[in-house]
Amino acid sequence: MLLRTGIRPNILRVYWKVTHRVPLSEQRGQIRNSMPMYPSPTSVPSMRHNSKMAAGRELLSARLTKAIERRDLNQAQTIYKEIIKSNGAIDRICISSLLELAATTTDSHNIMFIKDVIRDMKSIFSFPPEPHQYNMLIHALCLHNKSNEAYQVFQRMRAKGLSPNVYSFNTLLGHYKRLNDVDKAIQLVNEMKQNGIARDASTYNIIFHLLLRNDMIEEAHDFWQQMTYERISPDVYTYSILFRIVNKTGDIEMGEDLYKTILNQAQKKLAVNVDTVLVNELLLFKGSVSQDLSGMLDLYAKSSILFPRVKLDTVSYNILLDTCLKLNNPTKAYKIYKEMVDVGLSPDEVTYGTIIDAEVRMGDIDGAIQIFKEMCTKGIMPTERIVTRLSNATAYKHNDASSVQCVFDIVKKLNASIGLTLDVKAYNALLSGLSKDGSSEQAQELFEEIFVQKGHVPDIVTYTNLIVSYINDQRIDEAMEIYYDIRKRHSIHHKSHISLDVNLYTILISSLTNAPATKDTSSPSYTSDTIIDYQVFNADDLNSLDNSSHPNLLAALTLFNDMRQLRIQPNAYCYTAILHACGQHKDMYVLEQVHKLMKMDLYFDPDTAVYNALMDAYSRSGEGETVLQIWETLIMSSSPTTSIDATTISIVLDSCGHNGLGHLAKDIWKRLRDNEFALNSNNFNSYIECLCRSTRSRRGFDIARRVAKNEMMPPLSPHLQPMIHSRRSKPEYTSRNAMQPRIEEKTINTLISFGKKKGIPEIEIASLEAWKTELFG
Numbered sequence: 001m002l003l004r005t006g007i008r009p010n011i012l013r014v015y016w017k018v019t020h021r022v023p024l025s026e027q028r029g030q031i032r033n034s035m036p037m038y039p040s041p042t043s044v045p046s047m048r049h050n051s052k053m054a055a056g057r058e059l060l061s062a063r064l065t066k067a068i069e070r071r072d073l074n075q076a077q078t079i080y081k082e083i084i085k086s087n088g089a090i091d092r093i094c095i096s097s098l099l100e101l102a103a104t105t106t107d108s109h110n111i112m113f114i115k116d117v118i119r120d121m122k123s124i125f126s127f128p129p130e131p132h133q134y135n136m137l138i139h140a141l142c143l144h145n146k147s148n149e150a151y152q153v154f155q156r157m158r159a160k161g162l163s164p165n166v167y168s169f170n171t172l173l174g175h176y177k178r179l180n181d182v183d184k185a186i187q188l189v190n191e192m193k194q195n196g197i198a199r200d201a202s203t204y205n206i207i208f209h210l211l212l213r214n215d216m217i218e219e220a221h222d223f224w225q226q227m228t229y230e231r232i233s234p235d236v237y238t239y240s241i242l243f244r245i246v247n248k249t250g251d252i253e254m255g256e257d258l259y260k261t262i263l264n265q266a267q268k269k270l271a272v273n274v275d276t277v278l279v280n281e282l283l284l285f286k287g288s289v290s291q292d293l294s295g296m297l298d299l300y301a302k303s304s305i306l307f308p309r310v311k312l313d314t315v316s317y318n319i320l321l322d323t324c325l326k327l328n329n330p331t332k333a334y335k336i337y338k339e340m341v342d343v344g345l346s347p348d349e350v351t352y353g354t355i356i357d358a359e360v361r362m363g364d365i366d367g368a369i370q371i372f373k374e375m376c377t378k379g380i381m382p383t384e385r386i387v388t389r390l391s392n393a394t395a396y397k398h399n400d401a402s403s404v405q406c407v408f409d410i411v412k413k414l415n416a417s418i419g420l421t422l423d424v425k426a427y428n429a430l431l432s433g434l435s436k437d438g439s440s441e442q443a444q445e446l447f448e449e450i451f452v453q454k455g456h457v458p459d460i461v462t463y464t465n466l467i468v469s470y471i472n473d474q475r476i477d478e479a480m481e482i483y484y485d486i487r488k489r490h491s492i493h494h495k496s497h498i499s500l501d502v503n504l505y506t507i508l509i510s511s512l513t514n515a516p517a518t519k520d521t522s523s524p525s526y527t528s529d530t531i532i533d534y535q536v537f538n539a540d541d542l543n544s545l546d547n548s549s550h551p552n553l554l555a556a557l558t559l560f561n562d563m564r565q566l567r568i569q570p571n572a573y574c575y576t577a578i579l580h581a582c583g584q585h586k587d588m589y590v591l592e593q594v595h596k597l598m599k600m601d602l603y604f605d606p607d608t609a610v611y612n613a614l615m616d617a618y619s620r621s622g623e624g625e626t627v628l629q630i631w632e633t634l635i636m637s638s639s640p641t642t643s644i645d646a647t648t649i650s651i652v653l654d655s656c657g658h659n660g661l662g663h664l665a666k667d668i669w670k671r672l673r674d675n676e677f678a679l680n681s682n683n684f685n686s687y688i689e690c691l692c693r694s695t696r697s698r699r700g701f702d703i704a705r706r707v708a709k710n711e712m713m714p715p716l717s718p719h720l721q722p723m724i725h726s727r728r729s730k731p732e733y734t735s736r737n738a739m740q741p742r743i744e745e746k747t748i749n750t751l752i753s754f755g756k757k758k759g760i761p762e763i764e765i766a767s768l769e770a771w772k773t774e775l776f777g
Helices: 009-019 024-034 044-069 073-085 092-103 110-123 131-143 147-159 166-179 182-194 201-213 217-229 236-249 252-267 276-289 293-306 314-326 330-342 349-361 365-377 384-398 402-418 424-436 440-453 460-472 476-492 502-514 539-543 551-565 572-585 588-600 608-620 624-636 646-658 662-674 681-694 699-711 721-727 745-757 762-776
Strands: none
Touching: 044 073, 044 092, 073 092, 073 110, 092 110, 092 131, 110 131, 131 147, 131 166, 147 166, 166 182, 166 201, 182 201, 201 217, 201 236, 217 236, 236 252, 236 276, 252 276, 252 293, 276 293, 276 314, 293 314, 293 330, 314 330, 314 349, 330 349, 349 365, 349 384, 365 384, 365 402, 384 402, 384 424, 402 424, 402 440, 424 440, 424 460, 440 460, 460 476, 460 502, 476 551, 502 551, 502 572, 551 572, 551 588, 572 588, 572 608, 588 608, 608 624, 608 646, 624 646, 624 662, 646 662, 646 681, 662 681, 681 699, 681 745, 699 745, 745 762
16 A cells, blocks of 8 residues: 555654644654655645645744734734634744733733633643743733732642742732732732742832832831842842832931942942933932932932943933922022033923022022023923912012013913913912012903903902902002902802802901001991991991091901801911001000900910910000000919910010009019019010109119119120030129020110110210120120
8 A cells, every 4th residue: 555655654654743733844844854756646646735734734823923923913813713723733932922912902801812722732732831821811810900810820820730930920919019909919929938939029129119109118128128138139120119218218227228239339330220210219319318419419420430321311300400409509400400401401390490499599580580481482381389489489589560470471472372371370379479569450450361351260369369469559448349249259159169268368367467558548438238247346336437547457357357257267367467457556446346356256265476466456555554454364374375475574564664654564573583484685675664764763764774784694705605615614604593684785775775865964874885885895
């Protein structure tokens, strides 16, 4: 039979191997080596048929490879099925590539395809799967959030005699990181150690990142010690994540150790794959954590030598600029900014914001505006913080609205040209800048253009800034009209975005009480609709006034009453602000009303600062008896929040002196001295002035001079002070009580002034002048 067909036995073996899935490349080689040089005529048809089949299988294999290279999974799956149907062959490398392609897709149906291919590897292609193929299955399961099933693959591998490797664990560990499942991640890392799986740098990088995200710093330190003990070399990502931990926690000791390690390796030209991200973390550590400006700048200067492959980016320069600014070196920040531009890097919004801050700190507002113009011209959207900083700086530094108006004009032009728009907070910042010096017309123009014409929705901050601009422009009636408008909306529309709160009233009352006197001193017109009777005052009271009350105070009092109506609790600042203004304007009417409100306020407990403001207001208004009544209440109080302080003492003594109650000051002073109250120089100055005012004769003056000479310590000589601090020696006049305050030049000037008014002989005045020269030069 063999002789009749002309086919040798080794050719039959090749045919048998083809039917048993011998790889095509091997089949082709065996057939080529076994074919007779001159086959018999009867063997040619059969050989041609088999050759066509082999060529077809080889073509399918080539098509599959091409489909995988094109990342066309659908076509690759179709060709794979044709290969199975035609009894074709695929090598291990091709199968691994196919599994890698299937594992990275988002279609969950491909998980079943991966399982089928892994099963086919042994049953059809006669080579068992390896851990790499199972890792692809684990990756696919994790990609579709099937972590429990992915963990079960580990058990399946062990059942087949395969041990999951470090890549198997790292794949599942990475999935736990994406889920932010710290407990399972730590459990899996510990399982690696129990099963003898050598952990690598990637393992620790994943767990470090997860622990940092959850602020588990101590656990991160523990794993770092394990990594060091296992002698696992950190890679660039390890160092980066470790420095992120250092920079977040401020662990200078750990940071310095890591910093020295990296620099030593770089100087010795060891294999440290440092990248820009790591260099940025190093700069941040030296600048923000260690606050070592010189060290940071030294690293910046040597970075091209230490890390020749690293190029600093915009983030690098932003760190440098921000640190220079925080460490009060704006000049250096501006120089680094120039270097950044010179190397061809484009500044971003962070860069511009920082350099604008630097210009402001250097006092160059025009330069800051120029940088702002450059930023907007390049199409970089200015943030709310930048506009706020620039607007406030221009208002405070220039003390006019021209610079703020300039910023607003730039924003308007860019809005028209490139559609640049700011958010409400940024426009509020511009309004705030205009309100500082009372540029009400410009503020109103901005409000109408942005919030009326452009359709931006104003919030309570918008209206607050607008009202303040009118207050500071001494246009109280118009300011109150705007306030009444938003109050009406607050009352009618409870769900309105405009909600009056204590911050609004605090700012408005502060502005009213700090604003200069208005040009029109007539009282503003109030109606019964604007004043609500709360058994304190009413509209008729205000309308019947004889123009003695200051318009600003009446407006502030109206706001106070509205707060009660709206059940908005005034804070201590509201009370002290209006009380201070009452004292400045000597307005007894408003002062008495505020005092009544304070007594009726069941939810407000005045502290010492509020009582001091109340006493000072009454003292300036000529009501010394009322001051003494409040004083007696305070010294009898056992509450720590209302205990008297040095300011209280000076106020009551000043009140006695200015309001003809100097004879009572001696009793107050004696009580303080008997109770060993710690008196300061201001208290002595107030008492000495009070004594001088207490009598028309020189008797009070003589007592005041004795107090200054006998109860106050001389000033410390300037040339003795460094000696005392360096030698730790005792100060001069050790026989005197060290708690006694030192005399001031103001004290002697007070004595000289009153001595001249009382006609004290020139020889005594000259003696006081000589004494002052002796003490103060």
